[in-house]
Amino acid sequence: MSDARDFYRHRKVMITGGLGFIGSNLARHLVDLGADVLLVDSLIPDYGGNLFNIDGLEHTLRVNVADVRQATTMNYLVRDREVIFNLAGQVSHIDSMRDPETDLDINCRSQLGLLEACRRHNPDAKVVYASTRQIYGRPDRLPVDESQLVRPTDINGINKAAGEQYHLVYNNVFGVRACSLRLTNVYGPRQLIRHNRQGFIGWFIRLALENREIQVYGDGSQVRDFVHVDDVADAFLRAGATDTVNGLALNVGGHEPTSHKDLVETLIAAAGSGRVRYVPWPEEAKKIDIGSFFSDSTRFQKATGWRSTVSLKEGLTQTLAFYRAHHDKYVDDEESLT
């Protein structure tokens, strides 16, 4: 990775969704590497952007509050950026089913807009897109590699898949270098934990920390893979620094397959608080559930040398310590429990 890391010194980069969970962690790494970092974030309440996420970095990077849906603004902002980490998105499955049009606007239209901005105003930019394992839907076999069908079970998955494919077409047809990382369940410091509509892992961490009951659907035997946000940041850095992955959509998976039961037990042990209860599947959740899932990241590993390095136990312990120290920055008095 030494080459890839050297690559970023004085490099002009932009992160859309830069005040969010993954964006802000990636920004920390980029600042450490001496990059010229521009964060773009809409700071829409209920989404993941949080100014505290860049606490201590305020004077080492630049923040521009803007919405990726605003094409003229994006046309301007992309102009001098050499690498664009394109992480802005609507990430709630649940919200996408309640308001599919907003999900479409953010996850499809804005992605097209950003790519058009590059095509027209900065065709030499390299774009790395944050996709998701969710686009696979219910897998035919495990582990899941990139030869499996993309068959999303919800609107968010459909729109994220389209967003990914736009990047590949702009790479192949218009020469805007781009690639897509299909991220599995990501966890770590600076994730939104104010409400439970953006994935369960952050929410479980909060419940454990507050010594509350964690509800697991079914018997907890379903398997997922979890990847620490530092490993994900490393994946983005590598993808941004090499042209070998251009035009590709590649899995970035977790350390090891883990059942929900084992996840929660590990979490409660690490926290020293919280408790688990197994409850029947709610009808709505069952309808878009995908069964067990874990990723095969072999292709991305071979292309870039990347590996997941943070074990679940280690990662959870570090994450819990972060939220313990900064609980008030991530949890409002008025909770949004839906």
Place this chain on the structure above:
Amino acid sequence: MSDARDFYRHRKVMITGGLGFIGSNLARHLVDLGADVLLVDSLIPDYGGNLFNIDGLEHTLRVNVADVRQATTMNYLVRDREVIFNLAGQVSHIDSMRDPETDLDINCRSQLGLLEACRRHNPDAKVVYASTRQIYGRPDRLPVDESQLVRPTDINGINKAAGEQYHLVYNNVFGVRACSLRLTNVYGPRQLIRHNRQGFIGWFIRLALENREIQVYGDGSQVRDFVHVDDVADAFLRAGATDTVNGLALNVGGHEPTSHKDLVETLIAAAGSGRVRYVPWPEEAKKIDIGSFFSDSTRFQKATGWRSTVSLKEGLTQTLAFYRAHHDKYVDDEESLT
């Protein structure tokens, strides 16, 4: 098929894109079967809608000029319709690369809008969506069945794939019964032949008829399958009348794999006019070309008993006779040659 055909007597049906190529041919069959037919079409110039397509049917069906992008209008129109054949779309690959946002609006946003209209105002409707083999992109192996990856090579293919997936998710999650037919290259009477941006087959037919030169890229060895619009109409009728295909996206392929060379020779022989010239691939076309392609429709055949029945020679002969009789209704004085 007798059961499926009986199904439509007095049945309230709607066809979006109903004045277009496939929509108007389907409308003829539905009128013959005694259905209560509502055609919705935007009649946007340069798209496929043509009032002459329903010549002679004016008093046996109802036409409502409307754009599927207008959600409030669609909310109203879907209300009493039992089967909705959802054929409205932007179908030009080329236009989608020039103006991706319009393609997104029509092929993604409007599809979501129509499905939301059904969910909110007519949840018992059955929706049959016109998808396309184009969403597969360049296939890994031939013939192409539904286990192959969806990997579009252009914006239109991406948006059509998303439109298809919305239908499946609304079926699976919201109970709006829906299915999708992945149509291969369709030809026959009432296809747009005014310009060459909506597929090559109609354009080749026109060139042959006008005794002009037909340019084939490369050596003409690339293979496609072609399906006559009457066979496609039959596929829609069957899909609309059965619940066995709900939640599925199924291939509707052609009679037999045919090289471009053989297609053009058959066409010129049937027309008694026209000539062929083989030319090098233009760079832009090469970038989004998919190589040879032909469909395996076994799954749809097994589910519905459908079969492609019109041979290419027979279908071309009948199509040429139609355009010979009605040339002035399909070709303007001012041609749009791009």
